[in-house]
Amino acid sequence: MLNLTSAKEYRFDALLAWFLLLVTLIGQIGLLLLEWLGCHILINPTSAYPAEAYGLFMLPASALAFAILGTLINTYRPDNRIGWLSCVYGLLMTWALVAEHSGQCAFEGRLAFSSYRYALWLGELLSPFAFLSLALLPMFFPNGRFLSVGWQRFGIGIIVFTAALLLLRALWPIPMLIGVLDQTPFPKPIALSVPSTTWLDATIGGADFVIVGIFFAGIISLVLRWRQSHGDEPQQMKWLVYHLATAGLLFIAIETIGATVYPAIFDGWFYLVALTIFWLGLPLVFGLAIFKYRLYDVDIIVNRALVYGSLTGLLALIYFGSIIVLQRLFT
Numbered sequence: 001m002l003n004l005t006s007a008k009e010y011r012f013d014a015l016l017a018w019f020l021l022l023v024t025l026i027g028q029i030g031l032l033l034l035e036w037l038g039c040h041i042l043i044n045p046t047s048a049y050p051a052e053a054y055g056l057f058m059l060p061a062s063a064l065a066f067a068i069l070g071t072l073i074n075t076y077r078p079d080n081r082i083g084w085l086s087c088v089y090g091l092l093m094t095w096a097l098v099a100e101h102s103g104q105c106a107f108e109g110r111l112a113f114s115s116y117r118y119a120l121w122l123g124e125l126l127s128p129f130a131f132l133s134l135a136l137l138p139m140f141f142p143n144g145r146f147l148s149v150g151w152q153r154f155g156i157g158i159i160v161f162t163a164a165l166l167l168l169r170a171l172w173p174i175p176m177l178i179g180v181l182d183q184t185p186f187p188k189p190i191a192l193s194v195p196s197t198t199w200l201d202a203t204i205g206g207a208d209f210v211i212v213g214i215f216f217a218g219i220i221s222l223v224l225r226w227r228q229s230h231g232d233e234p235q236q237m238k239w240l241v242y243h244l245a246t247a248g249l250l251f252i253a254i255e256t257i258g259a260t261v262y263p264a265i266f267d268g269w270f271y272l273v274a275l276t277i278f279w280l281g282l283p284l285v286f287g288l289a290i291f292k293y294r295l296y297d298v299d300i301i302v303n304r305a306l307v308y309g310s311l312t313g314l315l316a317l318i319y320f321g322s323i324i325v326l327q328r329l330f331t
Contacts, residue, residue: 010078017074020087024067027094031060031101039105041097050272058279063093063130065283073290080144080290082137086283089133096126104178107186117189120178125170128207132162135211138218142236142289147221147228158214165207172204219244236289243285247278 035042042060047053067090073083100123106116113119139146139155146152171192175185226237251274258265265271 014075021071041101062279066090092130099123135215239289
């Protein structure tokens with residue numbers, strides 16, 4: 001009887017996951033429709049910079065990739081909660097983009113949509129919940145369960161706290177910031193009639209930092225899980241660690257360099273390639289690790305990356321060193 005009940009539950013989970021994928025696909029079609037209507041939310045043909053022209057395509061592409069991944073996990077690995085987190089991220093991010101960009105397009109006068117204020121508000125509500133589900137993934141990786149009972153209590157508590165904080169922020173009477181660079185303040189159509197103060201506004205507005213903290217807590221959980229892991233789990237975690245240590249650090253390095261000493265790095269194709277590798281590589285890495293497809297190939301990849309990376313660094317050092325020495329000699 002228990003096996004029959006479990007089979008029915010897994011079948012229902014799979015059907016629900018495919019339904020959520022269908023809703024996500026409808027949202028993706030809505031984004032393409034907005035692009036066709038001239039909103040230019042996926043491709044900006046007026047920009048000469050690759051990242052600005054095509055970079056906005058990364059979020060809906062990653063949302064669709066995670067939605068497909070979550071559907072496959074819920075179908076073939078229904079006991080792994082990463083499937084639901086992936087489905088939720090894909091669904092919420094897709095419809096957050098639909099709401100946000102349709103509202104922004106109507107706000108700029110390029111789309112006839114009288115209820116654009118509510119669309120903008122809905123996009124601001126859904127987007128952080130999508131990033132919350134994404135930030136929780138390392139805490140559940142790779143088996144879809146918390147590391148321990150203590151981590152389970154901490155995780156549930158912080159999820160409830162963050163969700164309440166995000167909901168309160170959506171209803172708090174502080175203006176929304178709209179636009180590609182979030183520069184235009186706009187009053188919320190749905191807000192609580194309560195007095196606000198500077199410190200309270202800053203506290204509620206800092207929910208994004210809580211989400212970032214949840215992500216780093218998940219990384220700590222991943223490190224502790226590594227020390228206790230056995231069997232295939234170390235190999236599964238190697239895929240994610242390798243991706244974060246290469247594509248993740250490259251992405252952070254580019255952002256840091258561009259924000260501090262060399263802003264022109266954002267204007268080239270290199271930045272767009274780094275964005276693509278990081279965002280679209282995440283669902284691929286999760287899929288390879290969870291389904292254990294060519295699981296042990298990561299050792300070969302890491303070894304070759306170390307060898308070729310060291311060789312490339314040595315050649316670059318010799319090249320630039322030779323240039324400096326020759327310049328000194330000829331001077």
